[in-house]
Amino acid sequence: MSGNVGMEALIPIVNKVQDAFTQVGMNSVIDLPQIAVVGGQSAGKSSVLENCVGKDFLPRGSGIVTRRPLILQLNYVEKGEWGEFLHAKGKKFTDFDEIRREIEAETDRMTGSNKGISDIPINLRVFSPHVLNLTLIDLPGITKVPIGDQPPDIEFQIRGMIMQFISKPSCLILAVTPANSDLANSDALKLAKEVDPEGIRTIGVLTKLDLMDDGTDAKEILDNKVLPLRRGYIGVVNRSQRDIEGKKDIKQAQAAERKYFLSHPAYRHLAERAGTAFLQKTLNQQLTNHIREVLPSLRSKLEQQLTSMESEVKEFKNLGMSGGREDKSAKPRMMMQMVNRVTHDFEEMIEGGGNHVDTTSLSGGAKINTIFHFRFPGYLNEGRLDEKELRKEIGFAIRNIHGVRSGLFTPDAAFEMTVKRQIETLAPPSMKCIQQVSTELHEVIMKCIDKIKNYPRLQAEIDNLVSGYLRECETHCREQIQQLVEVELSYINTNHDDFIGFNSTAKDESVKDVQNAGSESQQQKDVSKLIKKGWLSTTNVGLTKGLSREYWFVLYTDALAWFKDESERDQKYYLTIDGVKMKSSEEEEEGGGLFGHRKFKIQLFHPNARYLFREYRELTLYAKDEDDMEDWRASFLRAGIYTHRSQMDMEDLEDEDHKPKFERLFEDPQLERQVEVIRTYVNSYMAIVRKTFKDIVPKHIMCLMVNKMKVFIEIELMPSLYGAGNPAELMEESEDEVRRRQELLGMYDACKDALKTISEVTAKTSSTPLPAPVHSNNHHSAPSPNMNASRMPKSDSAHSLSQSQRSRPPPDLPNRPTGRSAPNAGATRPAPAPPGGGSRRPPPPSRPARPN
Numbered sequence: 084m085s086g087n088v089g090m091e092a093l094i095p096i097v098n099k100v101q102d103a104f105t106q107v108g109m110n111s112v113i114d115l116p117q118i119a120v121v122g123g124q125s126a127g128k129s130s131v132l133e134n135c136v137g138k139d140f141l142p143r144g145s146g147i148v149t150r151r152p153l154i155l156q157l158n159y160v161e162k163g164e165w166g167e168f169l170h171a172k173g174k175k176f177t178d179f180d181e182i183r184r185e186i187e188a189e190t191d192r193m194t195g196s197n198k199g200i201s202d203i204p205i206n207l208r209v210f211s212p213h214v215l216n217l218t219l220i221d222l223p224g225i226t227k228v229p230i231g232d233q234p235p236d237i238e239f240q241i242r243g244m245i246m247q248f249i250s251k252p253s254c255l256i257l258a259v260t261p262a263n264s265d266l267a268n269s270d271a272l273k274l275a276k277e278v279d280p281e282g283i284r285t286i287g288v289l290t291k292l293d294l295m296d297d298g299t300d301a302k303e304i305l306d307n308k309v310l311p312l313r314r315g316y317i318g319v320v321n322r323s324q325r326d327i328e329g330k331k332d333i334k335q336a337q338a339a340e341r342k343y344f345l346s347h348p349a350y351r352h353l354a355e356r357a358g359t360a361f362l363q364k365t366l367n368q369q370l371t372n373h374i375r376e377v378l379p380s381l382r383s384k385l386e387q388q389l390t391s392m393e394s395e396v397k398e399f400k401n402l403g404m405s406g407g408r409e410d411k412s413a414k415p416r417m418m419m420q421m422v423n424r425v426t427h428d429f430e431e432m433i434e435g436g437g438n439h440v441d442t443t444s445l446s447g448g449a450k451i452n453t454i455f456h457f458r459f460p461g462y463l464n465e466g467r468l469d470e471k472e473l474r475k476e477i478g479f480a481i482r483n484i485h486g487v488r489s490g491l492f493t494p495d496a497a498f499e500m501t502v503k504r505q506i507e508t509l510a511p512p513s514m515k516c517i518q519q520v521s522t523e524l525h526e527v528i529m530k531c532i533d534k535i536k537n538y539p540r541l542q543a544e545i546d547n548l549v550s551g552y553l554r555e556c557e558t559h560c561r562e563q564i565q566q567l568v569e570v571e572l573s574y575i576n577t578n579h580d581d582f583i584g585f586n587s588t589a590k591d592e593s594v595k596d597v598q599n600a601g602s603e604s605q606q607q608k609d610v611s612k613l614i615k616k617g618w619l620s621t622t623n624v625g626l627t628k629g630l631s632r633e634y635w636f637v638l639y640t641d642a643l644a645w646f647k648d649e650s651e652r653d654q655k656y657y658l659t660i661d662g663v664k665m666k667s668s669e670e671e672e673e674g675g676g677l678f679g680h681r682k683f684k685i686q687l688f689h690p691n692a693r694y695l696f697r698e699y700r701e702l703t704l705y706a707k708d709e710d711d712m713e714d715w716r717a718s719f720l721r722a723g724i725y726t727h728r729s730q731m732d733m734e735d736l737e738d739e740d741h742k743p744k745f746e747r748l749f750e751d752p753q754l755e756r757q758v759e760v761i762r763t764y765v766n767s768y769m770a771i772v773r774k775t776f777k778d779i780v781p782k783h784i785m786c787l788m789v790n791k792m793k794v795f796i797e798i799e800l801m802p803s804l805y806g807a808g809n810p811a812e813l814m815e816e817s818e819d820e821v822r823r824r825q826e827l828l829g830m831y832d833a834c835k836d837a838l839k840t841i842s843e844v845t846a847k848t849s850s851t852p853l854p855a856p857v858h859s860n861n862h863h864s865a866p867s868p869n870m871n872a873s874r875m876p877k878s879d880s881a882h883s884l885s886q887s888q889r890s891r892p893p894p895d896l897p898n899r900p901t902g903r904s905a906p907n908a909g910a911t912r913p914a915p916a917p918p919g920g921g922s923r924r925p926p927p928p929s930r931p932a933r934p935n
């Protein structure tokens with residue numbers, strides 16, 4: 084196909100834009116409008132359409148030829164030229180005469196050969212290096228009188244068929260009217276007016292100028308003086324049937340057409356605005372307008388995409404990795420940057436602050452702080468014996484020291500032995516604290532090195548080195564704490580300032596310790612100290628079993644209270660926790676609930692009483708996660724709610740009569756007195772030791788683990804990495820990263836190219852403004868019979884036609900209508916009316932028979 088030079092000129096432009104956008108992952112950015120030809124029977128629609136494409140391939144002839152809509156999709160391909168029908172998939176038609184025959188045959192297949200019609204379209208795709216990706220629609224001609232197999236309502240049916248296509252706001256309408264018929268009766272113009280009352284997307288085409296009666300011409304119509312259209316009329320002279328039969332070449336025909344306009348006295352002045360070439364130019368200009376119209380939004384999309392990539396591309400450039408090439412010398416520098424980043428992040432996560440503060444959970448330094456000051460004091464109470472157990476132990480110690488004799492005096496050794504056993508119980512919670520901090524440090528390291536996962540070897544090596552060092556620190560710290568326990572065991576300092584001694588009444592900081600050491604009345608006097616507040620969910624506080632509710636729990640050193648909410652106004656219960664024990668466990672998911680899946684359970688109960696509170700034997704609490712449970716457990720421990728011993732342990736404390744063994748001790752009043760004295764001392768001394776541990780263990784951990792880790796990462800990590808391997812190898816990127824980087828850089832370049840293309844296209848093309856609306860008193864501009872259907876939203880029609888066209892005034896306004904509205908006033912008819920006042924319409928041209 085080469086009969087449409089203008090369209091061919093647009094091909095490289097569209098392809099360039101399309102290619103540029105395919106590169107950046109956007110397809111079909113330019114969706115060109117459809118073009119439909121509408122007109123009466125034999126008006127020359129198919130001829131006009133063919134001329135638009137510039138290739139012979141449509142059936143033409145007398146009578147109704149187009150009897151099914153033909154949807155012609157033009158597809159640009161670099162090589163070859165062929166057609167394909169949807170109804171004959173896979174078959175390539177390289178001979179365009181064959182295409183014409185196939186259209187005829189397919190029309191007959193659906194409609195029969197006796198002039199029947201059908202609204203089922205024939206879909207033809209033409210592939211060619213000479214076409215734009217464009218859809219053209221050839222529609223059956225409007226006819227009024229049914230012939231052959233045509234249904235009685237043929238006019239109505241064809242009208243519906245046409246409307247289906249032209250009512251789409253993106254469809255350009257070529258309203259074809261033969262010059263040798265009455266323009267005022269043009270169905271094409273009427274239909275176009277219905278769907279496009281403003282005339283934005285309608286182009287009037289006047290065919291068969293050559294067939295007008297001698298002495299008549301269509302000058303006035305072409306000058307847009309009769310039934311004016313916003314875009315005016317374009318006159319064309321298509322090939323006659325004889326030309327077609329004589330195989331007149333399309334180019335030859337266009338040359339003849341041009342000659343016709345130049346030589347015709349009535350048309351000479353408008354020769355530049357007439358003919359097939361001008362129609363092509365007008366259509367191509369519309370397509371150009373459309374292309375130009377989409378460019379600004381494409382540009383802004385590209386600019387957005389470019390901005391989003393800019394910072395990463397800059398980073399690659401800094402690292403010498405742009406342009407798809409890697410600068411090997413940059414690798415050690417990059418490694419340093421990565422290590423610095425890890426150092427910085429580690430420091431930030433431990434010391435707090437920074438830009439990326441976690442707002443969902445405690446982590447890093449804050450978590451370690453919680454472990455030190457919240458959990459660890461609780462853990463220290465874990466191995467602690469309750470009052471009865473302690474008395475029992477002291478009682479046994481005293482009796483074992485006295486041996487066979489009954490001692491008169493309280494033996495110091497019993498105090499020391501008991502204290503030592505108690506000091507030993509401080510080692511496991513201290514180790515637990517070390518282990519928890521170590522786990523947290525490891526988590527922090529993992530988070531820090533996650534950011535360098537694009538360099539898997541470097542990440543693995545850092546993990547290896549840092550984790551190894553952390554293990555060393557942990558081991559060392561454990562040894563130190565063990566040493567600390569041994570130090571405490573080595574000398575029981577009863578001269579300690581805070582030790583209660585024989586006369587002293589020193590008080591421990593911890594209220595609980597005093598409670599254990601003092602009398603009941605003393606306990607009552609102590610002011611309750613707050614330990615922890617928070618939401619917990621429970622299943623058994625005044626609710627049907629199985630249901631659960633959240634309450635605001637407040638734990639004091641001697642009581643647990645719960646409230647409706649944080650305001651603490653509506654108190655639900657106040658539970659004194661003396662003697663209360665706990666069991667904690669992880670429960671299987673039961674599905675649903677206030678905290679999602681209730682898994683972390685703590686049960687409080689009173690081993691020596693039937694009910695804990697009201698009619699409940701126990702209080703079951705659910706924490707929202709493991710951390711929360713751990714915090715509550717530690718808090719309960721601090722409040723003196725210890726973990727319940729197993730049944731076995733309890734049995735050990737009882738003898739055959741189920742009487743607590745230690746109670747028997749008190750059958751000896753002297754022993755009872757001695758036990759009481761030692762118990763007071765033990766509690767006082769242990770309060771001192773616990774206080775020391777509470778203070779010194781976190782200090783050890785900070786010194787031997789946290790700070791050492793910081794120093795290691797800051798100072799030793801880099802040399803250790805150099806020792807571990809070649810930076811170039813360590814800095815090897817993951818395949819994903821290489822691909823990602825290449826893609827990103829490719830995309831970045833493609834975006835820039837696409838922007839350049841847009842600028843080029845904008846510079847090389849120009850928009851034609853939409854002519855101003857025409858005003859006419861004649862019938863064409865009268866309200867359409869179907870106004871509702873015809874009122875299209877302006878924005879919709881803008882889809883295909885430039886917004887800018889609307890606002891700008893046309894360079895040369897079309898002439899105002901003369902006001903003459905005679906049906907055929909366009910034709911300059913010098914000849915007088917025929918006698919008898921008959922119609923002035925010329926007789927319809929006799930059409931030669933269609934060749935078979």
Ligand SMILES: Nc1nc2c(ncn2[C@@H]2O[C@H](COP(=O)(O)OP(=O)(O)OP(=O)(O)O)[C@@H](O)[C@H]2O)c(=O)[nH]1
Binds near residue numbers: 126223325
């Ligand atoms: N002399 C002359 N003949 C024309 C012109 N335009 C079309 N014809 C002839 O008119 C006849 C009908 O042309 P088509 O292009 O088939 O018209 P159509 O509107 O597609 O016809 P239907 O699809 O049957 O409605 C053909 O024989 C054409 O050669 C023209 O400008 N001048």
